Amino acid sequence: MGNRRLYDIVNFLIPRVSLWLNVDPLAEALPDRSPYEYTLSNPIRFTDPTGMYPNGPGDENIRTKDIEEVKLVGKRESWFTRNIVRPIKNFFKGEPNLSSQQGAYGQSGAYTNGKDKYGVAGLVLGYNYSGSIMSTKSNIKVLNGEIESGMGNGKLNLAADLKVKVAAMAAESKNILGDENWNVFADAKGDFLYAEGELTNGLYSGERERYGIILGGGGKAGALSGEITSGYTLAGIRFGDTVGGCIECAEASAQGAFYYDNKKGNLVIRGYGAFGGEFGGRVGKFIEIPVLKFIKLTKDIVKIKLN
Structure with missing residues:
Protein backbone atom coordinates (compact mmCIF):
# COMPACT_ATOMS: atom_id res chain seq x y z
CA MET A 1 0.00 0.00 0.00
CA GLY A 2 3.06 2.28 -0.24
CA ASN A 3 3.08 5.11 2.26
CA ARG A 4 -0.68 5.22 2.63
CA ARG A 5 -1.72 4.71 6.22
CA LEU A 6 -4.45 2.16 6.97
CA TYR A 7 -6.74 2.30 9.98
CA ASP A 8 -7.89 -1.14 11.06
CA ILE A 9 -11.30 -0.22 12.46
CA VAL A 10 -12.40 -3.85 12.00
CA ASN A 11 -12.94 -3.04 8.29
CA PHE A 12 -9.85 -1.41 6.76
CA LEU A 13 -10.20 2.34 6.14
CA ILE A 14 -8.00 4.68 4.07
CA PRO A 15 -8.84 8.02 5.75
CA ARG A 16 -7.34 10.25 3.04
CA VAL A 17 -9.95 9.19 0.52
CA SER A 18 -12.54 7.85 3.03
CA LEU A 19 -12.45 4.45 1.32
CA TRP A 20 -13.35 1.13 2.91
CA LEU A 21 -11.44 -1.80 1.45
CA ASN A 22 -14.05 -4.42 2.34
CA VAL A 23 -17.75 -4.60 3.05
CA ASP A 24 -19.37 -5.47 6.38
CA PRO A 25 -19.26 -9.31 6.62
CA LEU A 26 -22.95 -9.36 7.63
CA ALA A 27 -24.16 -6.69 5.19
CA GLU A 28 -26.89 -9.02 3.93
CA ALA A 29 -28.55 -8.87 7.36
CA LEU A 30 -29.24 -5.15 6.75
CA PRO A 31 -30.51 -5.06 3.15
CA ASP A 32 -31.71 -1.45 3.43
CA ARG A 33 -28.23 -0.11 4.33
CA SER A 34 -25.07 0.38 2.24
CA PRO A 35 -22.69 -2.63 2.49
CA TYR A 36 -19.82 -0.17 3.06
CA GLU A 37 -21.39 1.67 5.99
CA TYR A 38 -19.72 1.60 9.37
CA THR A 39 -21.95 1.73 12.50
CA LEU A 40 -24.97 2.75 10.37
CA SER A 41 -23.14 6.02 9.62
CA ASN A 42 -23.61 7.03 13.25
CA PRO A 43 -20.39 6.29 15.21
CA ILE A 44 -21.54 8.50 18.11
CA ARG A 45 -24.41 6.16 18.96
CA PHE A 46 -23.24 2.80 17.61
CA THR A 47 -20.07 0.70 17.77
CA ASP A 48 -18.89 -2.33 15.81
CA PRO A 49 -16.02 -3.88 17.78
CA THR A 50 -16.14 -7.21 15.95
CA GLY A 51 -16.74 -5.91 12.43
CA MET A 52 -19.78 -8.15 12.19
CA TYR A 53 -22.79 -6.09 13.23
CA PRO A 54 -23.48 -2.63 14.72
CA ASN A 55 -24.28 -2.46 18.42
CA GLY A 56 -26.28 0.20 20.23
CA PRO A 57 -26.21 1.24 23.90
CA GLY A 58 -26.94 -1.80 26.06
CA ASP A 59 -26.56 -4.33 23.23
CA GLU A 60 -24.25 -7.28 23.62
CA ASN A 61 -21.46 -7.70 21.09
CA ILE A 62 -22.34 -10.30 18.51
CA ARG A 63 -20.65 -13.61 19.27
CA THR A 64 -18.89 -15.88 16.79
CA LYS A 65 -21.53 -18.59 17.17
CA ASP A 66 -24.25 -16.04 16.25
CA ILE A 67 -22.66 -15.12 12.91
CA GLU A 68 -24.13 -17.97 10.86
CA GLU A 69 -27.58 -17.35 12.36
CA VAL A 70 -27.49 -13.66 11.44
CA LYS A 71 -26.30 -14.52 7.94
CA LEU A 72 -29.09 -17.05 7.54
CA VAL A 73 -31.78 -14.61 8.65
CA GLY A 74 -30.46 -11.98 6.28
CA LYS A 75 -30.33 -14.33 3.29
CA ARG A 76 -33.67 -16.03 3.78
Missing part, protein backbone atom coordinates in the same frame (compact mmCIF):
# COMPACT_ATOMS: atom_id res chain seq x y z
CA GLU A 77 -35.73 -13.10 5.02
CA SER A 78 -38.85 -12.91 2.88
CA TRP A 79 -40.00 -9.84 0.94
CA PHE A 80 -43.03 -9.56 3.24
CA THR A 81 -40.92 -9.66 6.41
CA ARG A 82 -38.34 -7.22 5.07
CA ASN A 83 -40.80 -4.68 3.63
CA ILE A 84 -43.85 -5.01 5.87
CA VAL A 85 -43.13 -6.65 9.24
CA ARG A 86 -39.75 -5.06 10.00
CA PRO A 87 -40.81 -1.48 9.14
CA ILE A 88 -43.85 -1.89 11.41
CA LYS A 89 -41.66 -3.12 14.27
CA ASN A 90 -39.21 -0.26 13.73
CA PHE A 91 -42.05 2.26 13.73
CA PHE A 92 -43.31 1.07 17.12
CA LYS A 93 -39.86 0.71 18.68
CA GLY A 94 -39.67 2.74 21.88
CA GLU A 95 -43.45 3.15 22.28
CA PRO A 96 -45.04 2.42 25.71
CA ASN A 97 -45.45 -1.30 26.49
CA LEU A 98 -48.85 -1.94 28.05
CA SER A 99 -47.79 -5.22 29.66
CA SER A 100 -44.96 -3.55 31.60
CA GLN A 101 -47.03 -0.73 33.09
CA GLN A 102 -47.70 -0.78 36.84
CA GLY A 103 -50.89 0.39 38.53
CA ALA A 104 -53.51 2.41 36.67
CA TYR A 105 -52.52 4.01 33.37
CA GLY A 106 -54.04 5.78 30.40
CA GLN A 107 -52.76 6.85 27.01
CA SER A 108 -53.58 7.38 23.38
CA GLY A 109 -51.68 6.74 20.17
CA ALA A 110 -49.13 4.03 19.41
CA TYR A 111 -48.26 1.24 21.85
CA THR A 112 -46.69 -2.19 22.12
CA ASN A 113 -48.12 -5.06 24.15
CA GLY A 114 -45.59 -7.72 25.08
CA LYS A 115 -42.87 -8.44 22.53
CA ASP A 116 -44.70 -9.07 19.25
CA LYS A 117 -47.95 -7.08 19.46
CA TYR A 118 -48.22 -3.50 18.15
CA GLY A 119 -51.17 -1.15 17.94
CA VAL A 120 -52.69 2.32 17.74
CA ALA A 121 -55.70 3.36 19.83
CA GLY A 122 -57.70 6.53 20.34
CA LEU A 123 -57.72 5.76 24.06
CA VAL A 124 -56.29 3.04 26.30
CA LEU A 125 -57.25 2.68 29.97
CA GLY A 126 -55.67 -0.12 31.99
CA TYR A 127 -54.55 -1.51 35.30
CA ASN A 128 -51.65 -3.88 36.04
CA TYR A 129 -50.79 -5.45 39.36
CA SER A 130 -48.17 -8.06 40.21
CA GLY A 131 -47.95 -9.54 43.72
CA SER A 132 -46.49 -12.62 45.33
CA ILE A 133 -49.62 -14.74 44.90
CA MET A 134 -51.77 -12.74 42.47
CA SER A 135 -51.33 -10.76 39.28
CA THR A 136 -53.66 -9.03 36.84
CA LYS A 137 -53.26 -7.18 33.55
CA SER A 138 -56.41 -5.53 32.22
CA ASN A 139 -57.17 -2.82 29.68
CA ILE A 140 -59.85 -1.30 27.48
CA LYS A 141 -58.97 0.14 24.06
CA VAL A 142 -61.20 2.49 22.05
CA LEU A 143 -60.84 2.81 18.26
CA ASN A 144 -58.11 0.23 18.20
CA GLY A 145 -56.01 -1.29 15.43
CA GLU A 146 -53.52 -4.03 16.25
CA ILE A 147 -51.02 -6.29 14.53
CA GLU A 148 -49.27 -9.29 16.07
CA SER A 149 -46.41 -11.06 14.35
CA GLY A 150 -43.38 -13.18 15.18
CA MET A 151 -42.20 -13.36 11.56
CA GLY A 152 -38.62 -12.53 10.65
CA ASN A 153 -36.96 -14.02 13.74
CA GLY A 154 -36.59 -17.65 12.63
CA LYS A 155 -33.53 -19.43 11.29
CA LEU A 156 -35.41 -20.78 8.27
CA ASN A 157 -38.37 -18.36 8.07
CA LEU A 158 -40.80 -21.10 7.05
CA ALA A 159 -43.68 -20.00 9.30
CA ALA A 160 -46.39 -17.45 8.56
CA ASP A 161 -47.26 -15.92 11.92
CA LEU A 162 -49.50 -12.89 11.54
CA LYS A 163 -52.68 -11.55 13.12
CA VAL A 164 -54.41 -8.24 12.26
CA LYS A 165 -57.37 -6.82 14.18
CA VAL A 166 -59.45 -3.64 14.25
CA ALA A 167 -62.25 -2.88 16.74
CA ALA A 168 -64.36 0.05 17.85
CA MET A 169 -63.77 -1.20 21.39
CA ALA A 170 -61.65 -4.06 22.73
CA ALA A 171 -61.15 -5.24 26.29
CA GLU A 172 -58.91 -7.92 27.80
CA SER A 173 -57.97 -9.15 31.24
CA LYS A 174 -55.35 -11.72 32.32
CA ASN A 175 -55.47 -12.97 35.91
CA ILE A 176 -53.41 -15.48 37.91
CA LEU A 177 -53.85 -16.63 41.50
CA GLY A 178 -50.91 -18.59 42.90
CA ASP A 179 -47.24 -18.95 42.03
CA GLU A 180 -45.53 -20.09 38.84
CA ASN A 181 -45.92 -23.81 39.52
CA TRP A 182 -49.25 -23.97 41.36
CA ASN A 183 -52.03 -21.62 40.29
CA VAL A 184 -55.40 -21.05 38.71
CA PHE A 185 -55.80 -18.56 35.88
CA ALA A 186 -58.58 -16.87 33.90
CA ASP A 187 -58.11 -14.71 30.82
CA ALA A 188 -61.07 -12.88 29.26
CA LYS A 189 -61.43 -10.71 26.19
CA GLY A 190 -64.25 -9.05 24.31
CA ASP A 191 -64.69 -6.97 21.15
CA PHE A 192 -67.37 -4.60 19.86
CA LEU A 193 -67.68 -3.91 16.11
CA TYR A 194 -64.58 -5.87 15.17
CA ALA A 195 -62.81 -7.55 12.26
CA GLU A 196 -59.85 -9.91 12.59
CA GLY A 197 -57.70 -11.99 10.26
CA GLU A 198 -55.09 -14.58 11.21
CA LEU A 199 -52.56 -16.75 9.42
CA THR A 200 -50.41 -19.04 11.57
CA ASN A 201 -49.09 -21.80 9.40
CA GLY A 202 -45.77 -23.51 8.93
CA LEU A 203 -42.64 -24.63 10.71
CA TYR A 204 -41.36 -22.63 13.68
CA SER A 205 -37.58 -22.32 13.59
CA GLY A 206 -37.06 -19.62 16.20
CA GLU A 207 -39.98 -17.25 15.65
CA ARG A 208 -40.93 -16.01 19.15
CA GLU A 209 -38.30 -18.54 20.33
CA ARG A 210 -40.55 -21.41 19.23
CA TYR A 211 -39.57 -24.63 17.47
CA GLY A 212 -42.17 -26.98 16.02
CA ILE A 213 -45.22 -26.95 13.78
CA ILE A 214 -48.36 -24.81 13.68
CA LEU A 215 -51.27 -25.12 11.26
CA GLY A 216 -54.18 -22.71 11.12
CA GLY A 217 -55.74 -19.42 10.16
CA GLY A 218 -59.08 -17.79 9.50
CA GLY A 219 -61.13 -14.64 9.90
CA LYS A 220 -63.78 -13.10 12.15
CA ALA A 221 -66.03 -10.06 11.97
CA GLY A 222 -69.14 -9.00 13.80
CA ALA A 223 -70.94 -6.82 16.28
CA LEU A 224 -70.02 -8.44 19.59
CA SER A 225 -67.75 -11.28 20.69
CA GLY A 226 -66.19 -12.64 23.84
CA GLU A 227 -64.17 -15.57 25.11
CA ILE A 228 -62.67 -16.90 28.31
CA THR A 229 -59.54 -19.03 28.66
CA SER A 230 -59.24 -20.60 32.07
CA GLY A 231 -57.41 -23.45 33.75
CA TYR A 232 -54.88 -24.43 36.35
CA THR A 233 -51.19 -25.22 36.79
CA LEU A 234 -50.08 -28.31 38.72
CA ALA A 235 -46.37 -28.82 39.39
CA GLY A 236 -45.61 -26.51 36.47
CA ILE A 237 -47.89 -28.32 33.99
CA ARG A 238 -50.49 -25.90 32.63
CA PHE A 239 -53.94 -27.11 31.53
CA GLY A 240 -56.42 -24.74 29.88
CA ASP A 241 -59.71 -24.51 28.00
CA THR A 242 -61.17 -21.76 25.83
CA VAL A 243 -64.87 -21.11 25.35
CA GLY A 244 -66.55 -18.17 23.67
CA GLY A 245 -69.02 -16.92 21.13
CA CYS A 246 -70.25 -14.02 19.07
CA ILE A 247 -73.49 -12.24 18.09
CA GLU A 248 -74.31 -10.86 14.64
CA CYS A 249 -71.06 -12.25 13.35
CA ALA A 250 -69.37 -14.37 10.74
CA GLU A 251 -66.28 -16.36 11.61
CA ALA A 252 -64.37 -19.45 10.61
CA SER A 253 -60.94 -20.26 11.99
CA ALA A 254 -59.00 -23.21 13.31
CA GLN A 255 -55.54 -23.89 14.69
CA GLY A 256 -53.44 -26.83 15.79
CA ALA A 257 -49.95 -26.51 17.24
CA PHE A 258 -47.16 -28.65 18.61
CA TYR A 259 -43.98 -26.77 19.47
CA TYR A 260 -41.29 -26.12 22.07
CA ASP A 261 -41.33 -22.63 23.61
CA ASN A 262 -37.69 -21.89 24.39
CA LYS A 263 -38.56 -18.68 26.23
CA LYS A 264 -40.59 -20.57 28.85
CA GLY A 265 -38.96 -23.98 28.49
CA ASN A 266 -42.37 -25.53 27.78
CA LEU A 267 -43.69 -28.08 25.30
CA VAL A 268 -47.01 -26.70 23.99
CA ILE A 269 -49.86 -28.72 22.49
CA ARG A 270 -52.86 -26.65 21.44
CA GLY A 271 -56.06 -26.92 19.42
CA TYR A 272 -58.68 -24.23 18.69
CA GLY A 273 -61.73 -23.76 16.47
CA ALA A 274 -64.29 -20.99 15.85
CA PHE A 275 -67.30 -21.25 13.54
CA GLY A 276 -70.48 -19.22 13.20
CA GLY A 277 -72.97 -17.29 11.14
CA GLU A 278 -75.43 -15.01 12.88
CA PHE A 279 -74.28 -16.62 16.12
CA GLY A 280 -70.95 -18.31 16.61
CA GLY A 281 -69.06 -20.47 19.06
CA ARG A 282 -65.41 -21.00 19.96
CA VAL A 283 -63.74 -23.91 21.72
CA GLY A 284 -60.11 -24.70 22.42
CA LYS A 285 -57.83 -26.75 24.61
CA PHE A 286 -54.13 -26.66 25.44
CA ILE A 287 -51.47 -28.14 27.67
CA GLU A 288 -48.00 -26.75 28.44
CA ILE A 289 -45.37 -29.10 29.89
CA PRO A 290 -42.25 -27.57 31.49
CA VAL A 291 -39.76 -29.87 29.78
CA LEU A 292 -36.73 -27.80 30.75
CA LYS A 293 -37.63 -27.87 34.45
CA PHE A 294 -38.16 -31.64 34.39
CA ILE A 295 -34.78 -32.18 32.71
CA LYS A 296 -33.07 -29.98 35.29
CA LEU A 297 -34.88 -31.75 38.14
CA THR A 298 -33.85 -35.16 36.78
CA LYS A 299 -30.23 -34.03 36.52
CA ASP A 300 -30.32 -32.75 40.12
CA ILE A 301 -31.79 -36.03 41.40
CA VAL A 302 -29.17 -38.08 39.53
CA LYS A 303 -26.42 -35.82 40.83
CA ILE A 304 -27.65 -36.21 44.44
CA LYS A 305 -27.75 -40.01 44.11
CA LEU A 306 -24.28 -40.14 42.60
CA ASN A 307 -22.90 -38.07 45.43
Whole structure:
Protein backbone atom coordinates (compact mmCIF):
# COMPACT_ATOMS: atom_id res chain seq x y z
CA MET A 1 0.00 0.00 0.00
CA GLY A 2 3.06 2.28 -0.24
CA ASN A 3 3.08 5.11 2.26
CA ARG A 4 -0.68 5.22 2.63
CA ARG A 5 -1.72 4.71 6.22
CA LEU A 6 -4.45 2.16 6.97
CA TYR A 7 -6.74 2.30 9.98
CA ASP A 8 -7.89 -1.14 11.06
CA ILE A 9 -11.30 -0.22 12.46
CA VAL A 10 -12.40 -3.85 12.00
CA ASN A 11 -12.94 -3.04 8.29
CA PHE A 12 -9.85 -1.41 6.76
CA LEU A 13 -10.20 2.34 6.14
CA ILE A 14 -8.00 4.68 4.07
CA PRO A 15 -8.84 8.02 5.75
CA ARG A 16 -7.34 10.25 3.04
CA VAL A 17 -9.95 9.19 0.52
CA SER A 18 -12.54 7.85 3.03
CA LEU A 19 -12.45 4.45 1.32
CA TRP A 20 -13.35 1.13 2.91
CA LEU A 21 -11.44 -1.80 1.45
CA ASN A 22 -14.05 -4.42 2.34
CA VAL A 23 -17.75 -4.60 3.05
CA ASP A 24 -19.37 -5.47 6.38
CA PRO A 25 -19.26 -9.31 6.62
CA LEU A 26 -22.95 -9.36 7.63
CA ALA A 27 -24.16 -6.69 5.19
CA GLU A 28 -26.89 -9.02 3.93
CA ALA A 29 -28.55 -8.87 7.36
CA LEU A 30 -29.24 -5.15 6.75
CA PRO A 31 -30.51 -5.06 3.15
CA ASP A 32 -31.71 -1.45 3.43
CA ARG A 33 -28.23 -0.11 4.33
CA SER A 34 -25.07 0.38 2.24
CA PRO A 35 -22.69 -2.63 2.49
CA TYR A 36 -19.82 -0.17 3.06
CA GLU A 37 -21.39 1.67 5.99
CA TYR A 38 -19.72 1.60 9.37
CA THR A 39 -21.95 1.73 12.50
CA LEU A 40 -24.97 2.75 10.37
CA SER A 41 -23.14 6.02 9.62
CA ASN A 42 -23.61 7.03 13.25
CA PRO A 43 -20.39 6.29 15.21
CA ILE A 44 -21.54 8.50 18.11
CA ARG A 45 -24.41 6.16 18.96
CA PHE A 46 -23.24 2.80 17.61
CA THR A 47 -20.07 0.70 17.77
CA ASP A 48 -18.89 -2.33 15.81
CA PRO A 49 -16.02 -3.88 17.78
CA THR A 50 -16.14 -7.21 15.95
CA GLY A 51 -16.74 -5.91 12.43
CA MET A 52 -19.78 -8.15 12.19
CA TYR A 53 -22.79 -6.09 13.23
CA PRO A 54 -23.48 -2.63 14.72
CA ASN A 55 -24.28 -2.46 18.42
CA GLY A 56 -26.28 0.20 20.23
CA PRO A 57 -26.21 1.24 23.90
CA GLY A 58 -26.94 -1.80 26.06
CA ASP A 59 -26.56 -4.33 23.23
CA GLU A 60 -24.25 -7.28 23.62
CA ASN A 61 -21.46 -7.70 21.09
CA ILE A 62 -22.34 -10.30 18.51
CA ARG A 63 -20.65 -13.61 19.27
CA THR A 64 -18.89 -15.88 16.79
CA LYS A 65 -21.53 -18.59 17.17
CA ASP A 66 -24.25 -16.04 16.25
CA ILE A 67 -22.66 -15.12 12.91
CA GLU A 68 -24.13 -17.97 10.86
CA GLU A 69 -27.58 -17.35 12.36
CA VAL A 70 -27.49 -13.66 11.44
CA LYS A 71 -26.30 -14.52 7.94
CA LEU A 72 -29.09 -17.05 7.54
CA VAL A 73 -31.78 -14.61 8.65
CA GLY A 74 -30.46 -11.98 6.28
CA LYS A 75 -30.33 -14.33 3.29
CA ARG A 76 -33.67 -16.03 3.78
CA GLU A 77 -35.73 -13.10 5.02
CA SER A 78 -38.85 -12.91 2.88
CA TRP A 79 -40.00 -9.84 0.94
CA PHE A 80 -43.03 -9.56 3.24
CA THR A 81 -40.92 -9.66 6.41
CA ARG A 82 -38.34 -7.22 5.07
CA ASN A 83 -40.80 -4.68 3.63
CA ILE A 84 -43.85 -5.01 5.87
CA VAL A 85 -43.13 -6.65 9.24
CA ARG A 86 -39.75 -5.06 10.00
CA PRO A 87 -40.81 -1.48 9.14
CA ILE A 88 -43.85 -1.89 11.41
CA LYS A 89 -41.66 -3.12 14.27
CA ASN A 90 -39.21 -0.26 13.73
CA PHE A 91 -42.05 2.26 13.73
CA PHE A 92 -43.31 1.07 17.12
CA LYS A 93 -39.86 0.71 18.68
CA GLY A 94 -39.67 2.74 21.88
CA GLU A 95 -43.45 3.15 22.28
CA PRO A 96 -45.04 2.42 25.71
CA ASN A 97 -45.45 -1.30 26.49
CA LEU A 98 -48.85 -1.94 28.05
CA SER A 99 -47.79 -5.22 29.66
CA SER A 100 -44.96 -3.55 31.60
CA GLN A 101 -47.03 -0.73 33.09
CA GLN A 102 -47.70 -0.78 36.84
CA GLY A 103 -50.89 0.39 38.53
CA ALA A 104 -53.51 2.41 36.67
CA TYR A 105 -52.52 4.01 33.37
CA GLY A 106 -54.04 5.78 30.40
CA GLN A 107 -52.76 6.85 27.01
CA SER A 108 -53.58 7.38 23.38
CA GLY A 109 -51.68 6.74 20.17
CA ALA A 110 -49.13 4.03 19.41
CA TYR A 111 -48.26 1.24 21.85
CA THR A 112 -46.69 -2.19 22.12
CA ASN A 113 -48.12 -5.06 24.15
CA GLY A 114 -45.59 -7.72 25.08
CA LYS A 115 -42.87 -8.44 22.53
CA ASP A 116 -44.70 -9.07 19.25
CA LYS A 117 -47.95 -7.08 19.46
CA TYR A 118 -48.22 -3.50 18.15
CA GLY A 119 -51.17 -1.15 17.94
CA VAL A 120 -52.69 2.32 17.74
CA ALA A 121 -55.70 3.36 19.83
CA GLY A 122 -57.70 6.53 20.34
CA LEU A 123 -57.72 5.76 24.06
CA VAL A 124 -56.29 3.04 26.30
CA LEU A 125 -57.25 2.68 29.97
CA GLY A 126 -55.67 -0.12 31.99
CA TYR A 127 -54.55 -1.51 35.30
CA ASN A 128 -51.65 -3.88 36.04
CA TYR A 129 -50.79 -5.45 39.36
CA SER A 130 -48.17 -8.06 40.21
CA GLY A 131 -47.95 -9.54 43.72
CA SER A 132 -46.49 -12.62 45.33
CA ILE A 133 -49.62 -14.74 44.90
CA MET A 134 -51.77 -12.74 42.47
CA SER A 135 -51.33 -10.76 39.28
CA THR A 136 -53.66 -9.03 36.84
CA LYS A 137 -53.26 -7.18 33.55
CA SER A 138 -56.41 -5.53 32.22
CA ASN A 139 -57.17 -2.82 29.68
CA ILE A 140 -59.85 -1.30 27.48
CA LYS A 141 -58.97 0.14 24.06
CA VAL A 142 -61.20 2.49 22.05
CA LEU A 143 -60.84 2.81 18.26
CA ASN A 144 -58.11 0.23 18.20
CA GLY A 145 -56.01 -1.29 15.43
CA GLU A 146 -53.52 -4.03 16.25
CA ILE A 147 -51.02 -6.29 14.53
CA GLU A 148 -49.27 -9.29 16.07
CA SER A 149 -46.41 -11.06 14.35
CA GLY A 150 -43.38 -13.18 15.18
CA MET A 151 -42.20 -13.36 11.56
CA GLY A 152 -38.62 -12.53 10.65
CA ASN A 153 -36.96 -14.02 13.74
CA GLY A 154 -36.59 -17.65 12.63
CA LYS A 155 -33.53 -19.43 11.29
CA LEU A 156 -35.41 -20.78 8.27
CA ASN A 157 -38.37 -18.36 8.07
CA LEU A 158 -40.80 -21.10 7.05
CA ALA A 159 -43.68 -20.00 9.30
CA ALA A 160 -46.39 -17.45 8.56
CA ASP A 161 -47.26 -15.92 11.92
CA LEU A 162 -49.50 -12.89 11.54
CA LYS A 163 -52.68 -11.55 13.12
CA VAL A 164 -54.41 -8.24 12.26
CA LYS A 165 -57.37 -6.82 14.18
CA VAL A 166 -59.45 -3.64 14.25
CA ALA A 167 -62.25 -2.88 16.74
CA ALA A 168 -64.36 0.05 17.85
CA MET A 169 -63.77 -1.20 21.39
CA ALA A 170 -61.65 -4.06 22.73
CA ALA A 171 -61.15 -5.24 26.29
CA GLU A 172 -58.91 -7.92 27.80
CA SER A 173 -57.97 -9.15 31.24
CA LYS A 174 -55.35 -11.72 32.32
CA ASN A 175 -55.47 -12.97 35.91
CA ILE A 176 -53.41 -15.48 37.91
CA LEU A 177 -53.85 -16.63 41.50
CA GLY A 178 -50.91 -18.59 42.90
CA ASP A 179 -47.24 -18.95 42.03
CA GLU A 180 -45.53 -20.09 38.84
CA ASN A 181 -45.92 -23.81 39.52
CA TRP A 182 -49.25 -23.97 41.36
CA ASN A 183 -52.03 -21.62 40.29
CA VAL A 184 -55.40 -21.05 38.71
CA PHE A 185 -55.80 -18.56 35.88
CA ALA A 186 -58.58 -16.87 33.90
CA ASP A 187 -58.11 -14.71 30.82
CA ALA A 188 -61.07 -12.88 29.26
CA LYS A 189 -61.43 -10.71 26.19
CA GLY A 190 -64.25 -9.05 24.31
CA ASP A 191 -64.69 -6.97 21.15
CA PHE A 192 -67.37 -4.60 19.86
CA LEU A 193 -67.68 -3.91 16.11
CA TYR A 194 -64.58 -5.87 15.17
CA ALA A 195 -62.81 -7.55 12.26
CA GLU A 196 -59.85 -9.91 12.59
CA GLY A 197 -57.70 -11.99 10.26
CA GLU A 198 -55.09 -14.58 11.21
CA LEU A 199 -52.56 -16.75 9.42
CA THR A 200 -50.41 -19.04 11.57
CA ASN A 201 -49.09 -21.80 9.40
CA GLY A 202 -45.77 -23.51 8.93
CA LEU A 203 -42.64 -24.63 10.71
CA TYR A 204 -41.36 -22.63 13.68
CA SER A 205 -37.58 -22.32 13.59
CA GLY A 206 -37.06 -19.62 16.20
CA GLU A 207 -39.98 -17.25 15.65
CA ARG A 208 -40.93 -16.01 19.15
CA GLU A 209 -38.30 -18.54 20.33
CA ARG A 210 -40.55 -21.41 19.23
CA TYR A 211 -39.57 -24.63 17.47
CA GLY A 212 -42.17 -26.98 16.02
CA ILE A 213 -45.22 -26.95 13.78
CA ILE A 214 -48.36 -24.81 13.68
CA LEU A 215 -51.27 -25.12 11.26
CA GLY A 216 -54.18 -22.71 11.12
CA GLY A 217 -55.74 -19.42 10.16
CA GLY A 218 -59.08 -17.79 9.50
CA GLY A 219 -61.13 -14.64 9.90
CA LYS A 220 -63.78 -13.10 12.15
CA ALA A 221 -66.03 -10.06 11.97
CA GLY A 222 -69.14 -9.00 13.80
CA ALA A 223 -70.94 -6.82 16.28
CA LEU A 224 -70.02 -8.44 19.59
CA SER A 225 -67.75 -11.28 20.69
CA GLY A 226 -66.19 -12.64 23.84
CA GLU A 227 -64.17 -15.57 25.11
CA ILE A 228 -62.67 -16.90 28.31
CA THR A 229 -59.54 -19.03 28.66
CA SER A 230 -59.24 -20.60 32.07
CA GLY A 231 -57.41 -23.45 33.75
CA TYR A 232 -54.88 -24.43 36.35
CA THR A 233 -51.19 -25.22 36.79
CA LEU A 234 -50.08 -28.31 38.72
CA ALA A 235 -46.37 -28.82 39.39
CA GLY A 236 -45.61 -26.51 36.47
CA ILE A 237 -47.89 -28.32 33.99
CA ARG A 238 -50.49 -25.90 32.63
CA PHE A 239 -53.94 -27.11 31.53
CA GLY A 240 -56.42 -24.74 29.88
CA ASP A 241 -59.71 -24.51 28.00
CA THR A 242 -61.17 -21.76 25.83
CA VAL A 243 -64.87 -21.11 25.35
CA GLY A 244 -66.55 -18.17 23.67
CA GLY A 245 -69.02 -16.92 21.13
CA CYS A 246 -70.25 -14.02 19.07
CA ILE A 247 -73.49 -12.24 18.09
CA GLU A 248 -74.31 -10.86 14.64
CA CYS A 249 -71.06 -12.25 13.35
CA ALA A 250 -69.37 -14.37 10.74
CA GLU A 251 -66.28 -16.36 11.61
CA ALA A 252 -64.37 -19.45 10.61
CA SER A 253 -60.94 -20.26 11.99
CA ALA A 254 -59.00 -23.21 13.31
CA GLN A 255 -55.54 -23.89 14.69
CA GLY A 256 -53.44 -26.83 15.79
CA ALA A 257 -49.95 -26.51 17.24
CA PHE A 258 -47.16 -28.65 18.61
CA TYR A 259 -43.98 -26.77 19.47
CA TYR A 260 -41.29 -26.12 22.07
CA ASP A 261 -41.33 -22.63 23.61
CA ASN A 262 -37.69 -21.89 24.39
CA LYS A 263 -38.56 -18.68 26.23
CA LYS A 264 -40.59 -20.57 28.85
CA GLY A 265 -38.96 -23.98 28.49
CA ASN A 266 -42.37 -25.53 27.78
CA LEU A 267 -43.69 -28.08 25.30
CA VAL A 268 -47.01 -26.70 23.99
CA ILE A 269 -49.86 -28.72 22.49
CA ARG A 270 -52.86 -26.65 21.44
CA GLY A 271 -56.06 -26.92 19.42
CA TYR A 272 -58.68 -24.23 18.69
CA GLY A 273 -61.73 -23.76 16.47
CA ALA A 274 -64.29 -20.99 15.85
CA PHE A 275 -67.30 -21.25 13.54
CA GLY A 276 -70.48 -19.22 13.20
CA GLY A 277 -72.97 -17.29 11.14
CA GLU A 278 -75.43 -15.01 12.88
CA PHE A 279 -74.28 -16.62 16.12
CA GLY A 280 -70.95 -18.31 16.61
CA GLY A 281 -69.06 -20.47 19.06
CA ARG A 282 -65.41 -21.00 19.96
CA VAL A 283 -63.74 -23.91 21.72
CA GLY A 284 -60.11 -24.70 22.42
CA LYS A 285 -57.83 -26.75 24.61
CA PHE A 286 -54.13 -26.66 25.44
CA ILE A 287 -51.47 -28.14 27.67
CA GLU A 288 -48.00 -26.75 28.44
CA ILE A 289 -45.37 -29.10 29.89
CA PRO A 290 -42.25 -27.57 31.49
CA VAL A 291 -39.76 -29.87 29.78
CA LEU A 292 -36.73 -27.80 30.75
CA LYS A 293 -37.63 -27.87 34.45
CA PHE A 294 -38.16 -31.64 34.39
CA ILE A 295 -34.78 -32.18 32.71
CA LYS A 296 -33.07 -29.98 35.29
CA LEU A 297 -34.88 -31.75 38.14
CA THR A 298 -33.85 -35.16 36.78
CA LYS A 299 -30.23 -34.03 36.52
CA ASP A 300 -30.32 -32.75 40.12
CA ILE A 301 -31.79 -36.03 41.40
CA VAL A 302 -29.17 -38.08 39.53
CA LYS A 303 -26.42 -35.82 40.83
CA ILE A 304 -27.65 -36.21 44.44
CA LYS A 305 -27.75 -40.01 44.11
CA LEU A 306 -24.28 -40.14 42.60
CA ASN A 307 -22.90 -38.07 45.43
